[in-house]
Amino acid sequence: MITLNGLCKRYGDRTVVDDLSLEVRPGTVTGFLGPNGAGKSTTMRLILGLDRPTAGTALINGVPYHRIRNPLRTVGALLDARALHPGRSGHAHLVALARGNGIARRRVAEVLETVGLTDAARKRAGALSLGMSQRLGIAAALLGDPEVLMFDEPVNGLDPDGVRWVRHLMRSLADEGRTVFVSSHLMSEMQLTADHLVVIGRGRLIMDAPLTEVIARSSLTAVVVRTPHAGDLSVRLSAAGMRVERPGENEIVATGAAIEHIGDLAYEAGIRLHELRTREASLEQAYQELTASSVEYGARKAGV
Amino acid sequence: MITATLFVQFTLVALAMLVITSEYASGGIRSTLQATPIRGRVIAAKALVVAPVMFAAGVLSGGVAAAVVYAALSTDLFGGYVTLPPAEVAVDLLRVGVFLALVSVTTLGVGTAVRSAAGTLTVVFMVLMGLPLMLLMTGSQVGVEVSLRMPLFAGLAFMGGTDDLTAGLIPYSAGEGLAWLLAWTAAAVAAGYAVLRRRDA
Numbered sequence: 001m002i003t004l005n006g007l008c009k010r011y012g013d014r015t016v017v018d019d020l021s022l023e024v025r026p027g028t029v030t031g032f033l034g035p036n037g038a039g040k041s042t043t044m045r046l047i048l049g050l051d052r053p054t055a056g057t058a059l060i061n062g063v064p065y066h067r068i069r070n071p072l073r074t075v076g077a078l079l080d081a082r083a084l085h086p087g088r089s090g091h092a093h094l095v096a097l098a099r100g101n102g103i104a105r106r107r108v109a110e111v112l113e114t115v116g117l118t119d120a121a122r123k124r125a126g127a128l129s130l131g132m133s134q135r136l137g138i139a140a141a142l143l144g145d146p147e148v149l150m151f152d153e154p155v156n157g158l159d160p161d162g163v164r165w166v167r168h169l170m171r172s173l174a175d176e177g178r179t180v181f182v183s184s185h186l187m188s189e190m191q192l193t194a195d196h197l198v199v200i201g202r203g204r205l206i207m208d209a210p211l212t213e214v215i216a217r218s219s220l221t222a223v224v225v226r227t228p229h230a231g232d233l234s235v236r237l238s239a240a241g242m243r244v245e246r247p248g249e250n251e252i253v254a255t256g257a258a259i260e261h262i263g264d265l266a267y268e269a270g271i272r273l274h275e276l277r278t279r280e281a282s283l284e285q286a287y288q289e290l291t292a293s294s295v296e297y298g299a300r301k302a303g304v
Numbered sequence: 305m306i307t308a309t310l311f312v313q314f315t316l317v318a319l320a321m322l323v324i325t326s327e328y329a330s331g332g333i334r335s336t337l338q339a340t341p342i343r344g345r346v347i348a349a350k351a352l353v354v355a356p357v358m359f360a361a362g363v364l365s366g367g368v369a370a371a372v373v374y375a376a377l378s379t380d381l382f383g384g385y386v387t388l389p390p391a392e393v394a395v396d397l398l399r400v401g402v403f404l405a406l407v408s409v410t411t412l413g414v415g416t417a418v419r420s421a422a423g424t425l426t427v428v429f430m431v432l433m434g435l436p437l438m439l440l441m442t443g444s445q446v447g448v449e450v451s452l453r454m455p456l457f458a459g460l461a462f463m464g465g466t467d468d469l470t471a472g473l474i475p476y477s478a479g480e481g482l483a484w485l486l487a488w489t490a491a492a493v494a495a496g497y498a499v500l501r502r503r504d505a
């Protein structure tokens with residue numbers, strides 16, 4: 001369990017993490033989303049005690065990171081996969097980490113096998129490709145068999161097989177009861193992986209809710225109705241306070257109401273329905289709505 | 305032999321510096337602090353590696369220097385007039401080793417505080433060579449007094465009690481020289497610790 005309490009970080013006069021309070025719970029994959037520069041990596045560095053918070057606390061199982069004995073056995077993290085001595089081999093890097101934290105040496109071979117790096121692990125770390133560095137970083141995070149895992153953009157640079165593998169890895173780690181906190185910009189991937197979402201923008205918390213709720217709350221999640229009496233029904237739905245569109249002659253798209261409510265209204269009015277279904281927003285759409293106002297480094301619309 | 309040490313010193317100091325500055329440069333420091341979040345332990349561990357290695361390097365390089373001198377002396381060139389008493393040489397070598405170990409740990413401390421390799425080299429060079437010589441040249445009473453207590457002359461006092469390089473110049477004993485050296489080392493390590501604790505990695 002990771003607990004943030006009023007966590008703040010300023011660099012100079014820029015507030016990068018602004019009063020974050022939240023809990024990342026065990027047994028779930030918690031996705032950590034936000035536009036570039038929102039403060040995701042900084043938050044993770046604060047959790048690991050690499051940066052000092054300006055205010056507030058970040059606790060792991062109730063204690064600050066630096067109080068944990070042999071921390072790699074409690075918290076595994078992949079932040080910047082390239083942040084290691086480029087002259088050392090991946091194998092040597094892991095052996096050094098294991099030795100310093102009282103981790104059995106056989107774990108090194110095990111995690112290298114898990115991430116598929118057994119052969120490349122003898123190369124200089126500096127000579128690894130981006131995806132291989134990323135795998136090595138994941139191996140380092142898994143090394144201590146920790147109950148809390150943090151991954152900052154783990155699929156960065158991975159091939160499609162690798163992306164799928166990471167998805168399964170996150171899921172199985174959470175299913176084993178571990179706390180999994182993972183940032184990503186790939187919304188389609190997140191939609192498949194995460195149970196819970198934390199969304200931040202400009203350092204502030206925008207949303208901390210289950211994935212299903214984030215999607216249900218999106219204005220783009222709507223109920224689609226097909227009926228020969230579309231005109232009649234749409235008047236009734238509007239009267240009931242729903243936003244109604246008529247994309248086609250026999251079609252209604254209504255937002256702002258539960259699907260059951262629409263079914264009941266149609267039944268009471270004796271209107272025949274040929275179709276009644278929920279059209280869910282994608283996470284990408286929901287995310288865009290949530291963060292539209294806090295995108296800092298957005299590109300202008302293309303066109304001359 | 306002592307003078308040779310001063311030159312060897314800079315090469316070795318550069319190595320001691322890399323122990324920490326290379327970690328800052330590559331970002332490996334973050335991986336290190338993740339594994340060992342207690343800052344004091346990180347510095348202590350590095351010092352415990354640097355000190356014995358540099359001690360050995362100091363004894364070895366001093367030994368090579370002594371051997372060369374020895375070889376030169378045993379030729380007919382000097383007619384056998386000069387000799388090196390082995391016991392004294394051995395003690396001298398040990399002192400050279402201790403001196404290099406302390407200077408290297410000082411460098412480690414400075415490197416931890418300064419972070420960049422270039423900055424560390426500059427600071428270390430100023431503290432070891434530049435400042436004491438400059439202060440000495442000012443000729444002022446205070447300048448000379450301070451200069452004589454910086455690592456350069458403290459080290460010479462410690463290593464070369466009988467060496468005429470320092471004869472009459474340094475107004476204190478070899479033991480006090482060691483004390484000053486230790487004080488400088490402690491100050492540098494404390495500065496490094498303070499920075500590593502306070503600043504973001």
Ligand SMILES: Nc1ncnc2c1ncn2[C@@H]1O[C@H](COP(=O)(O)OP(=O)(O)OP(=O)(O)O)[C@@H](O)[C@H]1O
Pocket residue numbers: 011016034035036037038039040041042043504
């Ligand atoms: N050491 C630092 N000094 C000054 N500013 C910093 C520092 N580290 C990060 N920042 C700033 O803090 C802000 C948040 O950065 P951070 O890397 O946490 O964002 P992020 O959410 O991880 O973004 P991305 O999605 O691009 O990875 C950025 O504006 C960045 O420029």
Ligand SMILES: [Mg+2]
Pocket residue numbers: 040041042152
């Ligand atoms: Mg980031």
